[in-house]
Amino acid sequence: MRIVVIGGSGHIGTFLVPRLVRAGHEVINLSRGQSARYADDPAWSQVRQVSADRAAEDSAGTFGDRVAGLRPDVVVDLICFTVDSATALVGRLRGHTGHLLHCGSIWRAGPSARLPITEDNAEPPIGDYGLAKAAIADLLRAETRSGGLVTTTLHPGHIVGPGWHPIGPLGNNDPEVWRKLSAGEPLEIPGLGTEFLHHVHADDVAQAFELAVTHREAAAGEDFSVVAASALNVRGYARIGASWFGRSADLRTVSWDEFRRTSPEAEASWEHLVRNHYFSIDKARRRLGYAPRYQPDEAVLESVRWLIEHDQLTVGSPLLGAA
Structure with a gap:
């Protein structure tokens, strides 16, 4: 056609x-x-x-x-x-x-x-x-x-994919989240951090x-x-991301009012996290045969790896397994 x-x-x-x-x-x-x-x-x-x-x-x-x-x-x-x-x-x-x-x-x-x-x-x-x-x-x-x-x-x-910044664990595109997680620095999480991103x-x-x-x-x-076959919540996503650099995530709970005072990307975070989205793909599987190859963390890791390899992301320690 x-x-x-x-x-x-x-x-x-x-x-x-x-x-x-x-x-x-x-x-x-x-x-x-x-x-x-x-x-x-x-x-x-x-x-x-x-x-x-x-x-x-x-x-x-x-x-x-x-x-x-x-x-x-x-x-x-x-x-x-x-x-x-x-x-x-x-x-x-x-x-x-x-x-x-x-x-x-x-x-x-x-x-x-x-x-x-x-x-x-x-x-x-x-x-x-x-x-x-x-x-x-x-x-x-x-x-x-x-x-x-x-x-x-x-x-x-x-x-998400190679060539652009993914929506990170805080629900925005700010690359600073990856530097903090990779360096083992504290990361402020607004609210409970149980909201989903898909x-x-x-x-x-x-x-x-x-x-x-x-x-x-x-x-x-x-x-x-x-969407991917699974979704990540804020805290789980941050912990997985830190583990890519051999770190444990140091997550600090703050109120949304506090987060808005300190984060220039707070409004983007709110727009993503207030929706708390986690979708079923059963209909696409059943009618179309949709079978996503990537879990969400695998897709994000591919993006983060590409950004680091192309000098578009500053991190505090190298990815595990990186050359």
Whole structure:
């Protein structure tokens, strides 16, 4: 099939595009072309690159024509963030494209009330980003179930992999957490530290998208949580991270008010931890055959190792087993 991947040079596309090429598809990467891929692969030599500024073309009302003009059998949209953008694309592809796959987010679920969270028991979302992702998923599901365009939404967790900083044990991207854990220094934990974070390796997300393309009938009109098979809470995550450097985590409990006074990333931490997300992948396993390769700590360790090896992370002691 001819598959157009919108935003294929990012985290997910870095792994998804080569997967689709190796599966025998003709792949077109539609992106601004301003950033390098996070990992190279020989399969990229077979990919057609098309440059486009989605925001500008959405404003002009021409982006849907741009995508439809490539005559895709399948469209994988990795960078849609508003209902208006999704509505315009669906309207233009309806009747012309066989399958539209959308990248959602686990933030379409609000702070948890029941764990694990499934596609059916999620609490209402909070915040503009989560509200928009939930509304887009609702729009796409209704579109398919009313007999329109066949769509599927996949909701990744905190995406991690080589080339970028992971969401750390405190629920933010601040690299200082790794220096403190690796040096055996005290780490202030807001509240009890029992809140969950649910990561997923970018290649496991790519696996789920490839499976949804392959199993179109099983995926039609559905949405799926795409995360690792397990989740980590704050304290457990910090202890595991410290152990990579041969350290025991020295965790100090502080109130959220204290944490906000001392941490410039406190608001990011709150946004992640207040949701307390731990998702089930049973539906994706059952319908698509999804089988994530990485546990969350394995995925994060791969990212941390890459950052250290490329001099993008300062640590107080070397990783165990490092050369």
